[in-house]
Amino acid sequence: MKTIAIIPAAGIGKRIDSGVPKQFLKINGKEIIAYTLSVFQKNKLIDEIVVPAQREYFDLLNDIKRKYGFTKLVKIIEGGEERQDSVFAALKNSGAENTDFIAVHDAARPLLSQELLTKAIFEARKHNCIVTAIKARDTLIVGNDNVTDYLDRNKIYYAQTPQIFQYGILMEAMIKAEAGNFKGTDESMLVNKYSGKVKIVEGETINFKITTKPDLELFRQIISSSG
Ligand code: CTP
Ligand code: MG
Numbered sequence: 001m002k003t004i005a006i007i008p009a010a011g012i013g014k015r016i017d018s019g020v021p022k023q024f025l026k027i028n029g030k031e032i033i034a035y036t037l038s039v040f041q042k043n044k045l046i047d048e049i050v051v052p053a054q055r056e057y058f059d060l061l062n063d064i065k066r067k068y069g070f071t072k073l074v075k076i077i078e079g080g081e082e083r084q085d086s087v088f089a090a091l092k093n094s095g096a097e098n099t100d101f102i103a104v105h106d107a108a109r110p111l112l113s114q115e116l117l118t119k120a121i122f123e124a125r126k127h128n129c130i131v132t133a134i135k136a137r138d139t140l141i142v143g144n145d146n147v148t149d150y151l152d153r154n155k156i157y158y159a160q161t162p163q164i165f166q167y168g169i170l171m172e173a174m175i176k177a178e179a180g181n182f183k184g185t186d187e188s189m190l191v192n193k194y195s196g197k198v199k200i201v202e203g204e205t206i207n208f209k210i211t212t213k214p215d216l217e218l219f220r221q222i223i224s225s226s227g
Contacts, residue, residue, distance in 0.1 A: 002047040002100045003121055004167075005040045005072075009033055009053045009061075009107035010079020010086040015212055022210055023107035024060060028223050032210065034064050035110035035223075041070050043114060045121045046103070048072055050094050052079035052086040084183055084190070088174045091167075098168030101125070104187050105162040108210045110219065116204050117162060123201045124164035131188035132203035133157035160203040163187045169195050 013022035023033040033051075040046045049072045053061055058076055065073045077093045079086035087104055096102060101124055105112060116132065124130045136158065140151040165173075169191060176194040177184065184190045188198045210216050 002096065003045055003103060003164075004094050004096055004100060005046050005049045005103045005105060005162075006087055006090040006094065007033070007036060007040070007049060007051050007105055007107050008079065008083055008086045008090070009051050009057075011083065011108070012054075013108075016210070016216060018216075021054075021057070022216065024057060025216070027216075027220050031064055032110050032219070033061075033107045034068050036105065036107050036112070037064070037070050037073065038068065039110075039112050039114065039117060040103075040105070041068075041072050043117050043121075045118060046072060048074045048094075050075040050077065050090045051107070052077050052090040054079060082183060083185075084174075084177070084187075087187060088178070091171060091174060094167070096167040098166070100167045101164055102167050102170050103162045103164045106209055109161055109207055110210070111206045111208070111222065112162065113204060113206070116207060120162050120164055120201050123199060124166075127197075127199035129165045129169055129188075129191050129196055129198045130201045131163045131186075131198050132160045132201050132207070134160060134203045134205060157200060158203075159186055159188060160207055160209070161186070163198075165191055 009023045016022045024031050040049050055078050061076050080089050136153040136156040140153050141147050142149040173190040173194040177190045192198050
């Protein structure tokens with residue numbers, strides 16, 4: 001039984017709009033995706049890493065692989081139009097078997113801790129499908145300019161990655177989603193809809209996704225203050 005990480009990196013980073021896609025920006029001399037890949041390279045429970053990316057960044061990814069010694073990065077494959085297409089392409093090329101585990105983690109979440117990754121893998125082995133998520137802490141308003149209602153925050157979570165699934169279960173969900181022309185914003189949504197129960201594993205605030213310029217600035221500050 002293998003655990004294979006899929007690190008989607010085929011996005012263009014529209015909301016940051018910095019010339020190169022955000023995952024390839026260098027912060028303190030190191031590409032954001034290299035911070036992310038280091039976490040998976042170092043974790044003993046991870047066997048292999050597959051990265052879907054745009055073809056024009058294959059050379060850069062191979063350079064990054066060589067420079068940092070990412071020996072587990074066994075496949076760089078062409079991503080798709082949307083994140084779901086990129087993950088599906090990686091899944092089809094992963095060479096995984098039904099009982100292997102697939103850990104999907106955004107390239108743009110470079111602050112995943114070893115502790116959370118390890119905990120998430122053990123939980124996946126127990127429950128087959130898990131999503132890391134943060135329980136809502138603030139008051140949750142429904143509105144459009146003015147407040148119209150409030151949600152019960154005890155029932156609301158913010159989904160993060162890693163999300164880990166048995167290969168066979170995730171594959172079934174992705175095939176059905178494609179057949180039904182359904183686009184989800186993450187894998188947990190597809191598995192929940194088409195193929196099985198997804199267990200929530202408490203995530204970490206620090207494991208935020210670099211989505212906007214202020215997120216990028218926050219990451220820069222965290223990296224510079226940690227030496
Ligand atoms: N991603 C991908 N393939 C796509 C779109 C996104 O592999 N077609 C990846 C991104 O590279 C990123 C992760 O999915 O690591 C999360 O997506 P997001 O934060 O939305 O990144 P982008 O799509 O690049 O950003 P934006 O939505 O602002 O364009
Ligand atoms: Mg996007």
